[in-house]
Amino acid sequence: MSKKRPGTRSLKRMLKMELVKELLEERQIGEQKDKQLAKLRITIEDLDKLHEEEDDIILKMEEEMDKQKLLHDQLHFVSNEQLTMQLEKIAMENRCSICLCPWEAKNYHRLVSLKCGHLFGELCIRTHLQLSNVCPICREIADGNDVRRVLLNDNP
Numbered sequence: 304m305s306k307k308r309p310g311t312r313s314l315k316r317m318l319k320m321e322l323v324k325e326l327l328e329e330r331q332i333g334e335q336k337d338k339q340l341a342k343l344r345i346t347i348e349d350l351d352k353l354h355e356e357e358d359d360i361i362l363k364m365e366e367e368m369d370k371q372k373l374l375h376d377q378l379h380f381v382s383n384e385q386l387t388m389q390l391e392k393i394a395m396e397n398r399c400s401i402c403l404c405p406w407e408a409k410n411y412h413r414l415v416s417l418k419c420g421h422l423f424g425e426l427c428i429r430t431h432l433q434l435s436n437v438c439p440i441c442r443e444i445a446d447g448n449d450v451r452r453v454l455l456n457d458n459p
């Protein structure tokens with residue numbers, strides 16, 4: 304019994320099978336590439352979507368900032384009004400409550416206080432204390448000895 308040599312036919316068949324195998328492998332690689340490409344495409348689509356969402360977020364943030372700015376402006380307006388009112392109040396308080404005139408830095412209507420801390424023009428409170436022995440605002444007992452000069456920081 305001699306060993307059968309592979310005949311030309313079976314050789315051809317083997318070659319054919321090799322070829323088919325290679326082709327199949329190539330196709331598989333191709334499919335994998337396609338899949339990878341598809342994944343990439345999905346990733347790119349996702350990125351686009353993300354960008355759209357980002358644009359949305361930026362738009363919303365801008366809207367929010369506009370709102371905040373409006374609120375801030377309104378608040379600023381309110382605080383300006385309040386400031387004006389406070390300044391008016393201070394201006395009113397910076398008048399002698401007896402004659403309603405502003406105090407003077409020097410002379411007869413200069414700023415003085417009583418023990419209680421209430422402020423007056425000197426002439427007005429001295430005149431008042433000749434007739435009465437109480438502070439005209441809080442009615443705490445006071446006399447001419449309680450009249451003290453008040454020095455504002457910007458006055459000598």
Ligand SMILES: [Zn+2]
Nearest residue numbers: 399402424427
């Ligand atoms: Zn006065």
Ligand SMILES: [Zn+2]
Nearest residue numbers: 419421438441
């Ligand atoms: Zn007083």
